[in-house]
Amino acid sequence: MINDLSSQLSMPFFNSHYFSLCNSLNDFYENPCNKYKAIFIHDYFNTPWKIASTTAAIMLLFLTFIQTVCSINSLFHGKKSCYVNT
Secondary structure (H helix, E strand, O other): OOOOOOOOOOOOOOOHHHHHHHHHHHHHHHOHHHHHHHHHHHHHOOOHHHHHHHHHHHHHHHHHHHHHHHHHHHHHHOHHHHOOOO
16 A cells, blocks of 8 residues: 555645655665564564563573573573672
């Protein structure tokens, strides 16, 4: 619908602002990044439960990565490497 928005117009007093708006909308629609973002949000983040579970999974992966780095670091440098000195 948006692709053909300005193709069949034959208005004699068409405002140039609307023409630039139509062109910018068409450019936005044709950008693949915007298409994939809309598909991703529509398919994977359409409910609050999906958003919460994805956020929890990313946080769990991040914390697991930190724990792995601290474990490897403690093997090579002793137990004080991952603790904050106060």
